[in-house]
Each structure stands twice: as structure tokens, then as C-alpha cells.
Amino acid sequence: MYPPCVFRPPSVLVMAKHIPQRTCIGCREVEAKRELLRVVRTPEGRVVVDPTGKRAGRGAYLHRERECWETVLNARGRLEHALNLEAPLSTEDRMTLEQVAATFPPRASARAGEVQNAPALK
């Protein structure tokens, strides 16, 4: 006879409570997406902060902590690689991002003792 119909629920139902997570491109820690601030490469090739997280374009995520931003802004090519930029970050965009970074507090003292495990740049 025919085998019974086995209904398998689509896996998307299992994922319904999944909390989206992203990696901070500064310290490389995985964090809930809503705890991070998005920067986005616009269709015009500019790099801007995206507080809504909804702008079109390739995005990257960072903690709202000064160290993470300084790491990215000081490491040559880090942001360009994360956003797949064809040209180095423009001076104008860099200055804007540095101004944004200056508004963030330094990393919380409770986490100050962590060893930064930054991979060596080629």
C-alpha cells in the first residue's frame, strides 16, 4: 500500500525566533544586530552611517564603541574590504566617520581586560 504522508514543517518555522547576529568589523566579536551600528556603501560609492539599518547597499557592522571605530579607521583596507569598495575610503567620508566615532564612549571598562586578537594584515 501507499506509505503515510509525512509532513515536514519547513525549517523557516524553526528559525522564527532566531536573533539576527552580525560580526563587528572592528573587534570581530559576534553581536546581536540591533546592538551594532551599520555603515553602508551607497550606490554612489560613498560610505555613510546608517542608523536605520535599512539603506540599500552593502553594509558592515560596528559596536557603538570608539575602539572598534578607531581599529577600522586605522587599519588600512579594513573598511574597504568589508564594504567591497573599489577605491580607498575618501578623505571626506573618513572625516565623517571619524566624527561619528568621536561621539561614542570608549569600550566599557568591564571588557577592557580582554586581549584583542587582531589578525595580522597582509
Ligand SMILES: [Zn+2]
Ligand atoms: Zn566591536
